[in-house]
Amino acid sequence: MQMFNREAEAGFRAEVRGFLREALPPALRQKVLEHAVLTKDDLVGWQKILNARGWLAPGWPVPLGGTGWTPRQIYVFEEECWLAGAPEVFAFGPKMLAPVLMQHGSEAQKAYFLPRILASDDWWCQGYSEPGSGSDLASLRTRGVVEGGHLVIDGQKTWTTYAQYANRMFCLVRTDPEAKQQEGISFVLMDMDTPGIRVRPLILLDGTHEVNEVFFDQVRVPLENVVGELHKGWTYAKALLGHERFNAGKIGRSLRELALLKRMAAQPDMLGRRLLDNPRFAERIAATEVDLLALEKTTLRLIAAAQAGASMGVEPSILKIRGTEIAQNLSALLVEALGPYQPNAESAPAEEPLAPPASLVRQYLNWRKLSIYGGSNEVQRNIIAKFALGL
Template sequence: MDLNFTSEEEAFRAEVRLFLAEQLPARIADKVRTGKRLTKADMVEWHAILNARGWLANHWPVEWGGPGWSVVQRYIFDVETALAHAPRIIPFGVSMLGPVLLEYGSDAQKQHWLPRILDGSDWWCQGYSEPGAGSDLAGLKCAAVRDGDDYVVNGQKTWTTLGQFADMIFCLVRTDPKAKKQEGISFLLIDMKSPGVEVRPIILLDGEHEVNEVFFTDVRVPAANLVGEENKGWTYAKYLLTYERTNIAGVGGSMAAFDWLKHVAGAQKKAGKPLAVDPYFAARLAKLEIDLENMKTTNLRVLASVAHGGAPGAESSMLKIRGTEIRQEITALTRRALGPYAQPFVSEALDEGYNGEPIGPDYAAPVAAEYFNNRKLSIFGGSNEIQREIITKAILRL
């Protein structure tokens, strides 16, 4: 039993830190740290910086542009970038579609799409959920019918994150309506500029436009954009959902958010003393910190089993549940720390260059909105209820 990283891994951590110190634009890190809105340009800029170093698709094989890192190196990278307040890597192309193409795509598809993911030519979004197919994803209805060299797509996708920026969408579509529901699904790549594609914004409870509905009306998609075999899409979909799981606990993000919470609790005053030393609040902070420390080790234990040849299976459901609960509790406590100043919400204060005088403490502006927005964490990516079902069946065998 040795909980330390090796000297090689520590050297790697130093390399990542040096890179971040030199290459992560302070302007962008400052926005992430203070909860300001990132623009598409900010996200594209950070992707380009990572890609220039060869670190953008850090879980891809070397031959396709990956750096050849171990899972532990990837973990270190995730934690260090989060602690440095780097934007997250937008996962749709790099972490979702990329692995599916690498595993199931044709050579032509890999050669065409993978470099375009890396250099930012295509912004991808995900076409999985539908209004009637959420937790029951295999119940999806969006239909693709073969017509000559094309598929003709009709239907609707929803909760399409950042779809308003996207050039392309990877979709699960129904190609055999008569088959068992998991067996009639195909995996199709669709150009968002095709005639018949319409994107409508969904405004969330914090007033933000982050997700969308995407409607398809007689959209013609070249059959060359079918990934793998027709009606085998469910296999690819599941592969996508279980592939990139080393960061599912979001430990780095939670560590950074917890540091910020401690900063806020130290600055907030109760009866003239820092809120962080108030026994009631201190107990909440302590419980959360203990949970986070436990999570870090649970996460590393799962990673270690992968590094030594084991496969991360249903354990990732544990990481997802507890990881998102911890992150939600951090945002809940940050909200609680603000006291009355959690209530004011000046949306423009989250834009870069806003010069208005802050209402209350200068860190207050995004806090309540982030709490409400982060309710999504236990809903998306397979709701925590679905994750518990997976644990019940796959680990507990009940």
């Protein structure tokens, strides 16, 4: 086991920062820091840069393209990427599907799909949520019937992120309607150009096309595209949701937003007033920073415990709740900072740009989703109550 070493970590941070200075395209960095809407080309382009360095999938085993980094190093790397203004790696392929394939996929599935994930040749979307089956995912009703060498799938998925870009989907399908809710579900890989699949956009509150409805009408998927055993997909789905548990709070992203908030509050407006001189607003910034630092320390303690061999219980639920609450609070404070004390962006340093007001408002509206997706915060509290408090 590799223990924490302050000097070694400082050297690792310096290496990551040097790479980001050299490799992150300035125009892409500016889009991220200005909270602009990123395109698929933006995301894929950055992933290809990371893959060329061997850093796209740091959590993978080294023989398959991973880095051999410890969980703490992965945490540091992701934090530095956030702070530098790099796009977030689109998680469905490298961080979610890939670990499931490594553990439960066939040799043919691993040999074909894992290299394509690293090369960004495939864009995966996740077919989990359905109308009436979001946080209560085990109640899903999309069904698959075995006919010869195929599953014939009918049903609907919703809130499918970036399905308009995807050429593949990993999907949960009920293949044994007589089994209990958590049983009789299969984990299926499918091509999005298969006849019978239809994608319909859902426009979010902020006006962007990020999620979709996906309809299945007699979609025929070869049985070799079922991951693991037929009817055992719920086990694999739970394993997928357990990956990236230390990043649930997205602390690096919130640290970046906190720094922007401080710059905005310290920037004088057209009349020379600073929002930071408002005692009540300054107190709210300080309280949010204390919450964020506490979450960071909690995350680092959990990482240290995991590296020492401890198993995780409900802690990822705690990180998800607090991380999303803090992020939403920061987005609200950023919008409030656009009020009567709106800063004079023209006088801000060029190397530390202020985000356009419209982008901050769009982010505020978009981030209302943070406490809902990935298992709503209400469901996370139920998990804590049941498994930690015995209620």
